[in-house]
Amino acid sequence: MSVEIKEKNPKASKKSANGKTQRLAAAVSAKDVTNDHLGNNQLSSAGGLKPRRLTRTVKVGPLTIGGQAPILVQTMTDTDTRDVTATLAKIKSSFARGAELVRLAVPDQRAADSLAEIVKDSPIPLIADIHFNHRLALAALAGGAAGLRLNPGNISDPKNIKKVAEAAGAAGAAIRVGVNLGSLEKQKAAAAGSLIEAMVASALGQVVLIEETGFTNLKVSLKASSVRETVEAARLFAQRSDLPQHLGITEAGDVKSGAVRSAVGLGILLAEGIGDTIRVSLTGPPEEEVDCAWEILSALGIRRRGPEFISCPTCGRCRINLPDLLADVKSRLSDLKSPLTIAVMGCIVNGPGEAQRADLGIAGGQGKGRLFVKGQLEGSYPFDNLAQALEDRAREIDREYFGPKIQEA
Numbered sequence: 128m129s130v131e132i133k134e135k136n137p138k139a140s141k142k143s144a145n146g147k148t149q150r151l152a153a154a155v156s157a158k159d160v161t162n163d164h165l166g167n168n169q170l171s172s173a174g175g176l177k178p179r180r181l182t183r184t185v186k187v188g189p190l191t192i193g194g195q196a197p198i199l200v201q202t203m204t205d206t207d208t209r210d211v212t213a214t215l216a217k218i219k220s221s222f223a224r225g226a227e228l229v230r231l232a233v234p235d236q237r238a239a240d241s242l243a244e245i246v247k248d249s250p251i252p253l254i255a256d257i258h259f260n261h262r263l264a265l266a267a268l269a270g271g272a273a274g275l276r277l278n279p280g281n282i283s284d285p286k287n288i289k290k291v292a293e294a295a296g297a298a299g300a301a302i303r304v305g306v307n308l309g310s311l312e313k314q315k316a317a318a319a320g321s322l323i324e325a326m327v328a329s330a331l332g333q334v335v336l337i338e339e340t341g342f343t344n345l346k347v348s349l350k351a352s353s354v355r356e357t358v359e360a361a362r363l364f365a366q367r368s369d370l371p372q373h374l375g376i377t378e379a380g381d382v383k384s385g386a387v388r389s390a391v392g393l394g395i396l397l398a399e400g401i402g403d404t405i406r407v408s409l410t411g412p413p414e415e416e417v418d419c420a421w422e423i424l425s426a427l428g429i430r431r432r433g434p435e436f437i438s439c440p441t442c443g444r445c446r447i448n449l450p451d452l453l454a455d456v457k458s459r460l461s462d463l464k465s466p467l468t469i470a471v472m473g474c475i476v477n478g479p480g481e482a483q484r485a486d487l488g489i490a491g492g493q494g495k496g497r498l499f500v501k502g503q504l505e506g507s508y509p510f511d512n513l514a515q516a517l518e519d520r521a522r523e524i525d526r527e528y529f530g531p532k533i534q535e536a
């Protein structure tokens with residue numbers, strides 16, 4: 128399939144038979160794009176990756192996780208769950224950036240009570256994060272949590288785990304067995320011989336206990352702050368179980384180091400077909416976690432939420448203010464749903480090439496720049512008009528082609 132784009136500058140590009148329109152292929156072909164439940168783009172042209180590992184499917188509220196369902200983006204609120212207003216605001220702003228599931232800490236009964244209020248107004252399913260006290264898990268289920276995260280490192284009494292599993296089954300909720308290397312059961316670690324084996328044994332041990340109750344709506348996570356340990360644990364678990372996995376590098380650091388470490392760790396696993404949901408953990412706002420998670424999925428060609436922006440690093444040849452131009456273009460177009468590739472390049476060395484390969488692109492010159500629409504030169508614009516010219520054409524393509532496709536979904 129191709130994108131039909133009306134010509135703006137017939138002199139500068141080939142005319143089609145009727146002289147008015149020309150069929151132009153998009154960088155991401157429309158045949159590779161389907162729209163998922165949130166209107167995001169599910170891409171099917173993920174060349175270079177191993178096939179997705181076929182896991183069991185799990186239901187979390189209306190969402191399906193695992194199997195061939197989209198790899199979902201999660202985050203966790205950084206507000207006090209007892210503060211209903213602030214926590215709901217955080218959930219909504221994370222949702223607006225593309226979060227599909229949000230986890231909340233439930234450290235006490237007041238937080239569980241607030242959760243019941245928050246659930247009523249949340250646009251997406253909520254997961255209660257439970258440690259130490261299984262009664263809080265029961266309270267969160269009673270409050271309407273779509274899922275629980277249980278830590279086998281601090282809730283390990285089989286009797287209590289089974290009580291929680293039975294209540295989750297009755298509520299139609301999911302459970303994630305979330306192993307964290309930092310809170311691994313000491314006996315398991317000593318008996319298993321290696322930390323990786325211990326993480327996997329800890330997860331499987333709790334899975335067995337839960338499944339003995341007949342509950343199967345289960346997923347797991349095995350997180351460490353070390354990329355290599357996280358990757359090894361997820362790989363080993365994938366060899367031993369077909370349960371879906373939630374991926375994350377825990378305690379990954381501030382926005383810069385957390386984004387890089389998460390991209391490396393999650394990128395390795397996703398490229399191997401492992402992983403059904405992801406979270407980028409940052410010492411920073413959840414909204415930025417969501418942005419980073421989408422960047423990872425987009426970089427791998429798995430899913431995309433709107434346009435992908437390409438820009439050059441600039442060098443001594445650049446004669447326009449490229450950082451400002453890029454920021455302007457991104458802020459104008461970040462609401463688009465189309466999986467367009469948009470190149471913002473500093474000069475004619477690589478600019479025209481990248482701009483021509485992208486769906487839309489700018490190649491900078493002396494205080495001005497050329498605008499390309501899929502390989503065809505549209506025209507040359509003064510610097511101050513470049514972003515507007517690009518936006519006009521991008522919105523036109525978004526409306527004419529991808530807009531109706533998205534609305535149909």
Ligand code: SF4
Nearest residue numbers: 439441442473474476
């Ligand atoms: S495109 Fe031009 S300005 Fe940008 S890095 Fe390459 S040579 Fe430098």
